[in-house]
Amino acid sequence: MNRISDDVIERIIDFYLGDISEREKMDLERWVKETPGQEQCFKQTLKMCQRLRLSSREERAGGMKTRIQEKWREERLKRRRRFVWGVISSAAAVLLLVGIFHVYYTNRKEPVPETLPKISLLESKHGEREAILQFPSGNEVMLGRENDRTVPLAEGIVLKSDSVKNLFPQPESGKDVMTEEYHTVIVPRGGEYNLTLADGTNVWLNSDSKLKFPLHFVGNQRAVYLEGEAFFEVTSDSLKPFVVKTAEVNVKVLGTSFNVMNYTDEAKVEVALLKGKVKFEDTRNRQTRALVPGEVVRMDKASTSIVLTKEDVSRVSAWRTGYFYFENMSMEELVVKLERWYQVKFTFASEKVKQMRFTGAVTRYRDLEYVLKMIEKTRDISFVDFGDQIKIYEK
Template sequence: MPEYNINDLLKKFRQGTILPEEQAFLETWYLNWNSDNQHFTEDEINAAKSKVWLALNSPVHRLKPWYWLSAVAGILLFIIVFWFYKERIDSPRTNLVVKKARTDFKPGGNKAILTLANGEEVSLGNPAKGEVASQGTVQVTETETGKLVYKGRKEISEAVMINKLTTPRGGEYQLVLSDGTKVWLNAASSISFPAAFEGNYRKVSITGEVYFEVAHDKKKPFLVTAREQEISVLGTHFNISAYQDDEFVTTSLISGAVRVKNLKTKVEKSIQPGQSATTSSANDDVLIHAIDKDEILSWKNGYFQFDNQNVYSIMKVLSRWYNVDVQFLSDKNTEHFGGTFSRGKQLSEILANLEKLGNVHFTITPKKVIVTD
């Protein structure tokens, strides 16, 4: 009979690489081990079971069909070993889970839903559709590069036709309004706008995160409403982040000049390039801060840039782009991270790099990412 090292077998069991004969030996060792001298509290046992559940349900630890006959014994084995050897059942921080993950999440892509004035919905994305619709005298076209373009002017007798462009989680899209203003939508975002502008103002409203390059027209200011914030410009480049699950609405100016109003209190302030204006439902003021333009523009330019951000903020960003739910098993992680990552990478690659930067561990399952310390 071959000789086995118990510690080696335990490691192989944890990694899901143990052979049938090795598992049989390990279970025999367990059954013959004198457990009378070991006593565990109910809390300790439940904690161990939770850890083992994660191990068994993560892709790298998922047991092969012939393992399931001994799954219960394996759980009890782990409970004993966890305290007897005082080792963590969690995988060591070697990125094993994300490197060998059978389930992964692809990066987002160019896709959106256009809702026309009559309520009709049009799916946009690859392949491009060419002519999409007519809204009065305005032609709506999806170009070969995956951009929605509005061309034409509203006739005086025509009714105002409000359209809405929405990106899902895992989507982004570009839009050119009828006045020539260019718009970029990040994941889980939307913009409502008239097919053609009329009157003394060009008014739109947004949710999520949107970047504007506003066509200059000194006779018609461009107005954007985002939650409790209103932004007024003539012609400029700026970014607005106004996700419903974020505490703040933040307008960041890249070039030109804008005025930002808190719609709740009517407080209004101007900002200059390199500054942001922040409002929230809990604050009556408009707060101004300096910004890193590269960080603000990172999503539009195809990458993530994190600057001393906590894991909760980072995972919120990743969940939108990769269209994945996130579960935190602890709410006490104080780690902060910085780094630049391509938005074109698989989720597992991003998480593997984050694991190298701090005390955090990720387990990818078919439906979500589980975060542990």
């Protein structure tokens, strides 16, 4: 095991607390990549911080660094003991392995590793009200609640970005707008954003989503392009229907509230209607469905088969009000949503675990450890943190 100096321990603690400058962060990254094994030291020290519940500079000043140094001494001592024992027992171990190999291989079932560390997930970044505004030129600016400035989009038109709230397009008085110039708002994983379009339509964008929209709507319809998930409250205009276009379907409305989900990494497109009326159209086969409030239409992307159901639509769009709601959802589907929000990676120990199902609701602003423990209480599964991924086992 590589030795780790007091200065490096101090720097990693600063990194964990978020109390580190960009220069110090770059120095730490260089140290991690400098020698094989130092990345593992870095991860192990972060896990020690988590297990010791490090939460403030005062705690660190009060002896936390000393406790972490002691942990490293204990680790080195354990490794020496394991090495000596390994030399003594290696011959016996080989014979034993030969004896049990056949039994293990023919009755193999991957168990939850008893020697792995207890879940100690590092705090993941999520729930950030932030986005990227991409101009037609390709230039980008960051949007978020820390911004207190305005971003000019065109002559007489600005994006007010003092919080997470709205676009306020204001065309120059008396000037006709003849063309639609599209901009794109990109919400990263773990983020969310709310904006108001030129016609007054409100849009809530979920994590890992993109919305392409014009500064002004021109022509006989109001068209926007969506990748990911969004909830719309559309301003009524009988002369200009509002159309949400995605890769597989179009959703046409006059004035209504509805949710559209079409992520590239999910097998289905989903539209849920809260109020008003919408027309759902499959762009490949031209299949259409007219929805009334309380209905949800789902289309399988591979087969293009469509299912229309009556549901509690507020649960489908619960993410907008800060909740995850899982209705008899397989773990394979569920973790995709957790990965998108918490920016982590899940793997499965078996196919059986993938198909286990879960029903429940929890606020999206809880940390990931809380959510996983809640799932463990209701299902026979365990989550184990490996640092770069979380593996799911059957109990």
